[in-house]
Structures are given as structure tokens and as C-alpha cells.
Amino acid sequence: MGTTGGITITRRDKVLLVIVPALFIIIVYAYAFTKAPIQRLKALNAQVETARVKAPRKIDVEAERVRGVLLARDLEKARAELKPLREELGRLTSSWTNSTDRLMGSDMLSALWVRHGLKLQEQTALTNQAILAPALQQLADRARATLGPGRYPVLWEVQLQGGYMNMLDALDELSRSDVAAVPVALEMSDTPNQPGKSWKIRLWQ
Amino acid sequence: MSSSLFSSGPRRDAVTMLLITPTRLIRADFEGRRELLLKQIWEARAPAGETLPVLVEAAFMLGAPKKVAVYVLASGLSTQVLQVPAGKVAGLEGDELANALSFEAEAISGINPFDSALSAVPAGGSGTDRSFWVTQMSQADLAQIQDSLHVRKAVLRGVSHPGGLLRALGHSTSGWQRVELWNDIVLCVDGSNPATPRSHVVATPPSRGLWRPQVDQWFGALLSDRAVMVADSSLIQYADGPTVSLDEEMVLKSWLQEWATELTGDRTRMPVVKPAPKPMPDAQRVALAASLALGAGAICVAHFFFLGHRLNVLRTELADAEKPAKELAEFSNRANALQTQLEQVRSEAQELRELREFWKDTLDKEHRRHATLLLTLAQATPVDLAIVTIDEYAGELHLTGLSMTPDVPGFATNVAAAVEPFGWRIEPPRRRALNIAADGGPWQLDWSLKTVILNPGVVMGPPTNAPATVSSEAIRAAAGAAGAAVATVLTDGMTGR
Numbered sequence: 001m002g003t004t005g006g007i008t009i010t011r012r013d014k015v016l017l018v019i020v021p022a023l024f025i026i027i028v029y030a031y032a033f034t035k036a037p038i039q040r041l042k043a044l045n046a047q048v049e050t051a052r053v054k055a056p057r058k059i060d061v062e063a064e065r066v067r068g069v070l071l072a073r074d075l076e077k078a079r080a081e082l083k084p085l086r087e088e089l090g091r092l093t094s095s096w097t098n099s100t101d102r103l104m105g106s107d108m109l110s111a112l113w114v115r116h117g118l119k120l121q122e123q124t125a126l127t128n129q130a131i132l133a134p135a136l137q138q139l140a141d142r143a144r145a146t147l148g149p150g151r152y153p154v155l156w157e158v159q160l161q162g163g164y165m166n167m168l169d170a171l172d173e174l175s176r177s178d179v180a181a182v183p184v185a186l187e188m189s190d191t192p193n194q195p196g197k198s199w200k201i202r203l204w205q
Numbered sequence: 206m207s208s209s210l211f212s213s214g215p216r217r218d219a220v221t222m223l224l225i226t227p228t229r230l231i232r233a234d235f236e237g238r239r240e241l242l243l244k245q246i247w248e249a250r251a252p253a254g255e256t257l258p259v260l261v262e263a264a265f266m267l268g269a270p271k272k273v274a275v276y277v278l279a280s281g282l283s284t285q286v287l288q289v290p291a292g293k294v295a296g297l298e299g300d301e302l303a304n305a306l307s308f309e310a311e312a313i314s315g316i317n318p319f320d321s322a323l324s325a326v327p328a329g330g331s332g333t334d335r336s337f338w339v340t341q342m343s344q345a346d347l348a349q350i351q352d353s354l355h356v357r358k359a360v361l362r363g364v365s366h367p368g369g370l371l372r373a374l375g376h377s378t379s380g381w382q383r384v385e386l387w388n389d390i391v392l393c394v395d396g397s398n399p400a401t402p403r404s405h406v407v408a409t410p411p412s413r414g415l416w417r418p419q420v421d422q423w424f425g426a427l428l429s430d431r432a433v434m435v436a437d438s439s440l441i442q443y444a445d446g447p448t449v450s451l452d453e454e455m456v457l458k459s460w461l462q463e464w465a466t467e468l469t470g471d472r473t474r475m476p477v478v479k480p481a482p483k484p485m486p487d488a489q490r491v492a493l494a495a496s497l498a499l500g501a502g503a504i505c506v507a508h509f510f511f512l513g514h515r516l517n518v519l520r521t522e523l524a525d526a527e528k529p530a531k532e533l534a535e536f537s538n539r540a541n542a543l544q545t546q547l548e549q550v551r552s553e554a555q556e557l558r559e560l561r562e563f564w565k566d567t568l569d570k571e572h573r574r575h576a577t578l579l580l581t582l583a584q585a586t587p588v589d590l591a592i593v594t595i596d597e598y599a600g601e602l603h604l605t606g607l608s609m610t611p612d613v614p615g616f617a618t619n620v621a622a623a624v625e626p627f628g629w630r631i632e633p634p635r636r637r638a639l640n641i642a643a644d645g646g647p648w649q650l651d652w653s654l655k656t657v658i659l660n661p662g663v664v665m666g667p668p669t670n671a672p673a674t675v676s677s678e679a680i681r682a683a684a685g686a687a688g689a690a691v692a693t694v695l696t697d698g699m700t701g702r
Binding site for chain 2: 017018019020022023025026029033034037040041044045048052058067068074075078079081082086089132133134135136138164167168171172174175183184188190
């Protein structure tokens with residue numbers, strides 16, 4: 001025990017004086033600098049544990065990767081199959097939408113009527129598509145949606161004069177020819193004072 | 206006690222024993238690994254009239270100053286057996302017991318209790334009294350000795366009276382007794398029971414013969430192995446029987462060896478006055494506090510960086526732990542996107558395929574529809590029926606015919622069978638009598654062929670019951686029959702070319 005300026009300092013006080021600064025530093029550090037990092041550590045620990053528990057098996061990851069590879073291969077294959085389909089459809093529709101083909105088809109039709117003894121009376125273009133049969137209407141709608149506006153056939157009305165068998169032969173040849181013209185409606189009537197019959201045929205060309 | 210890294214056992218600190226008697230100063234150095242052994246001994250005559258601290262310093266300086274633990278055996282110290290009432294010392298231990306005994310010892314030693322450094326060991330008791338063997342000296346002397354040794358790097362471990370060592374000198378397997386004659390005191394040591402030796406102080410100079418009865422009375426029985434040891438040769442004259450003297454080198458060495466062994470043992474049974482720990486200087490205390498604070502700061506900084514490092518490690522571990530899940534999610538997203546694209550492409554392909562088939566099928570049927578209709582009419586029309594008009598609008602076709610009878614059996618059925626694959630359904634005819642003949646005939650019959658909407662988009666094959674193409678020969682054969690029948694009824698035949 002000692003005395004400093006009237007204050008008695010015990011042995012315990014001396015020990016405390018030695019260790020208090022160090023304790024103060026440790027306490028201040030612990031309070032100010034370790035709370036947040038330790039909380040982050042705990043949170044990270046928990047996250048790591050959770051992630052480890054929830055982690056998928058390696059085989060599942062590999063399976064998913066392989067699925068992607070297989071799908072990519074299938075997609076490539078499907079795209080490869082799509083190309084010829086488009087080309088084929090393009091070929092199918094080109095004869096209906098290509099102006100040169102349509103002009104040639106018109107000439108071939110004229111020759112067809114003449115060849116089968118049918119006299120052409122009048123040929124006009126129709127704008128009213130409503131006269132189409134439902135199946136053709138569907139085809140027209142789908143063609144319009146698929147091929148775009150202006151790339152589908154035009155409806156013509158052709159008035160002819162001739163016999164029943166003439167028309168039958170003409171339609172028979174037309175059904176077997178490559179002419180891009182489809183008869184969508186047919187009318188037959190008698191013509192007073194004239195041989196044969198009057199025919200009105202609507203062609204989708 | 207310190208230990209060497211490469212030693213085979215614990216290494217003991219070097220120990221120096223200083224023996225101070227009125228005539229001699231002796232320094233004995235001990236060293237050893239497992240047990241202390243006497244290495245060197247110095248001896249000189251003690252100067253007369255000097256104080257104990259001076260004598261101790263002189264004895265220590267007989268050899269070279271070095272860092273050793275020092276024990277001082279000074280025959281000038283006061284040693285005695287105190288008998289005190291048990292109540293006075295009940296519950297007292299350590300410093301409190303020493304303080305209490307200091308007051309009791311003052312009467313004999315003359316040392317002021319407030320300047321007393323005292324060591325006591327129990328020495329039995331009887332009834333209500335308790336006895337203590339005490340050794341006492343001036344606290345000032347003790348502090349002075351401590352300081353003088355400290356200056357010379359040595360550390361004072363204890364001060365004791367050299368008399369009454371509770372050990373046999375030399376080998377002794379059975380009981381032993383020893384009487385020690387010192388200049389102003391006689392001590393008895395009884396080792397009848399070697400495990401628990403005891404001692405007794407007779408506070409009478411050997412020169413006076415009064416000690417013998419007390420000694421005999423205390424020992425009780427005389428053992429044949431009782432020896433007398435004298436501090437120096439001048440005291441032999443007061444001894445009886447076989448006597449050894451510390452003047453003899455072998456006796457001195459053996460005796461010092463036993464003292465060293467006793468004092469450095471785990472727990473000495475001798476009253477050894479131990480110096481109070483030296484208070485630490487303020488500067489040193491401040492330096493120590495600063496060092497501790499710095500150390501604490503360093504530990505905090507290290508801990509801070511450790512936490513940072515640990516955080517980084519955990520972040521890495523988290524990234525590693527989450528990697529499979531992220532990879533799985535990435536692969537799944539990619540696969541799902543590919544799946545969607547694949548389905549879109551397949552859907553588009555299917556749509557194109559259906560359109561292609563629908564296009565082909567529809568155009569094929571439309572191409573052949575009217576040719577087939579005309580052919581069927583030519584084949585199915587009976588002789589008494591003439592088809593006069595055909596009208597078609599928006600897929601609905603009307604046939605108008607003239608018949609001699611109101612019914613044309615089989616006509617509609619045949620036509621239906623031929624044209625149904627092309628999406629036509631024939632309705633029963635509307636009939637109207639023209640009332641030209643007596644029976645009301647001929648009749649005008651109107652058939653409606655309504656278009657049946659086939660399932661759009663369904664790919665259909667060509668009609669199975671329809672001719673693949675219209676045969677010209679069949680047309681001509683049918684036309685002949687139909688034309689003949691109609692010609693009989695109507696003025697102009699419909700089949701004429």
C-alpha cells in the first residue's frame with residue numbers, strides 16, 4: 001500500500017491501473033468494431049449453411065446442362081427442318097403470287113377454253129372475296145396471314161359459251177394441269193336461241 | 206525454475222547459500238539439473254562489528270556476482286519457540302499470524318513488531334496452548350539485504366537461522382537425534398520418526414551448562430545415534446560424546462547440501478523469513494500499462510483483420526456454396542428458353558406443314574370439285590331428268606332439273622356419294638309441278654349442295670371414294686346416256702357439242 005498526494009493506493013489499485021488501459025481498449029474495440037462484423041459473420045455462416053443444405057446435387061446440375069445441350073441440338077434440327085418447309089411453301093405459293101406465272105396461267109386458260117370449244121364471252125376480276133367457299137375462304141385467310149397482304153390469288157369471273165361436255169373436258173384438263181387456277185364457282189344456264197349453254201366460271205388465280 | 210529445451214529434465218535455478226556466523230562468512234554455489242549439487246564454496250573471516258546486511262554483501266562478494274537465488278543462513282538471527290494461547294492465534298494465517306507472533310516475540314528478541322520480519326512454523330502444542338518455531342529479523346535489514354543483492358542481479362529468496370535443520374546429516378535409515386551448539390543458542394532435532402522430525406530451541410548459550418537437562422528432558426529417550434554438531438571448533442568443549450564441527454569441510458559441505466535441498470524443496474519445514482516482493486517502480490508500471498495497452502491494441506487490430514479475413518473466407522465459401530444453385534438456375538433458364546424456342550419453331554413448322562397440306566389438299570379438291578360434279582351429274586342423271594341450270598355462290602350450289610316424275614330415285618344418293626368428299630352435302634330437292642302433262646308433270650326439282658366446313662387445319666388425304674382424276678372415256682360414256690334421256694323431254698339437249 002502506498003500514498004500519493006493523500007490518496008491511498010492499494011496493491012489492487014496498482015494492478016488495476018496497469019490493466020485498465022488495455023481493458024479499456026479491448027472493451028471499446030469489442031463494442032465499436034466487432035458488433036457489426038460478428039453479426040455479418042453469423043449471417044454469412046447461416047447463409048453458407050443454408051446454401052450448403054439447399055445446394056443441388058452435382059448430377060442434377062449436369063443433367064440440366066445436358067438438357068440444354070440436347071435442346072439446343074433439337075432446336076438446330078427443328079430450324080433446319082423449318083427452312084425447307086418455308087421454301088416448299090414458297091414454291092407452292094409462288095405460282096399464285098408471281099405475276100409472270102399468273103400471266104402465263106391466264107394465257108394457258110384462254111388456250112384451254114379454245115381447245116375445248118368454249119367461246120370466251122367476258123372475263124373480269126372480282127373484288128368480292130365473300131363468294132368463296134368456306135374452305136377456300138380459310139385458305140385465303142391463312143395465306144393472307146402467312147404470306148402477307150397482296151400475296152394471295154385474285155378472283156376472276158369468266159363467261160363462256162359452249163356445251164356441257166366441252167366444259168367437263170375443260171375442267172378435267174384443268175384439274176390435271178399445272179395451271180395455277182382453281183374454279184371456285186360454276187354456273188350453267190341455257191342461252192335462248194343459241195346452241196350450247198352459257199357458263200359462268202369463277203377462277204381463283 | 207526454468208527448463209532448457211534440450212535438457213533431459215527440469216533445470217533448477219542456480220542457488221547460492223550464504224552462511225553468516227560470528228567468525229565466518231561462507232558462500233556456497235549450487236547447480237544441477239535434477240538435484241542441486243554443491244559446485245563451489247568460498248570462505249572468509251567475518252569482520253567484527255558489522256551489520257547483517259554488510260556481512261551478507263561481503264559473503265556474496267566472495268564469489269562473482271551473478272543471477273542466482275540466494276538464501277542467507279545467519280546465526281545472529283533470533284530464533285525461538287513461542288508458546289501462545291490458542292485463542293490468540295485462532296484463525297490466523299500468513300501475515301496476520303506473523304504480525305501476532307511479532308508482538309509475542311518482542312519480549313525475547315527485542316525487535317519492534319512494526320519493524321519485524323518473522324517466519325513461523327507450527328511446533329506442536331499442549332491443551333490450550335500452541336507452539337511456533339519462529340525466526341525473526343529486522344524488516345529494514347531484510348530490505349537492505351534484498352536491495353544489495355538486487356543490485357548484483359541476485360534475488361533474495363529467504364533468510365533463516367542455520368540451526369535446527371530437520372534433516373539427518375549423512376545416510377540414516379532409522380531414527381536419529383542431533384544437538385546443535387551455536388554461539389548463543391542450543392537446538393535439538395529429533396528424527397526418531399524420520400517422516401516427521403521435530404526441533405526444539407533452548408535459548409541458552411552452550412557455555413552455560415544449563416541446556417543439558419532441558420535437552421535430555423525434551424528428547425525423552427536417548428538414541429544411540431544422537432550426534433552433537435557445533436558451529437565451530439571453539440564450542441566442542443561444551444559438547445558430550447561424538448561431535449562434529451562445521452569447521453570440518455566434509456561436514457560443512459554435507460550440511461550445506463542438506464540445507465540447499467531443504468530450502469529448494471516443494472515445501473520447507475524451516476522458518477525462513479521471505480522478503481516481500483519489491484514494489485514495481487512507477488515508470489515501470491506505466492511502461493507495463495503502456496505495453497499491455499499496446500498489446501491489447503495489437504490484439505484488437507489483429508482480431509479486426511482476422512474478422513475481415515474470416516468475412517472474405519465466408520464470402521468465398523458462400524459463393525462456392527451458391528455456385529451449384531446458380532449454375533442450375535442458369536442452365537434451367539437457358540434450357541427453358543431453348544425449350545420455348547423449340548416449341549415455337551416446332552409450332553411454326555407444324556403450322557407451315559399444316560398450311561402446306563391444307564394448301565395442297567384444298568387446292569387439289571377445289572381443282573377437281575367441279576369436274577367431278579359435272580362428271581357425276583353426267584353419270585347419275587337418269588334419262589327422265591334434265592339438269593337445266595347450275596348456280597353457285599359462296600360455296601352453296603343449286604341444281605335445277607326438269608323431270609317427268611316428281612321423284613328421281615338414286616340420283617341424289619349417287620351425287621351425294623360423289624361430292625361429299627369435296628365438302629358438299631346434298632339436301633332433299635324442292636319440287637314444283639309445271640302442269641303441262643296430265644299427271645301434273647313435268648316437275649322442276651331444285652337441289653341444294655351446301656358446303657360442309659371440314660375441320661380447318663386438319664391434314665386430309667384425297668377423297669377415297671372419288672376418282673383420282675376424271676377419265677375422258679367415262680365422261681363420254683356417261684354423257685351419251687344422259688343426253689339421250691333429256692333429249693326426249695326437252696327441245697334442246699344439254700349435252701350437244
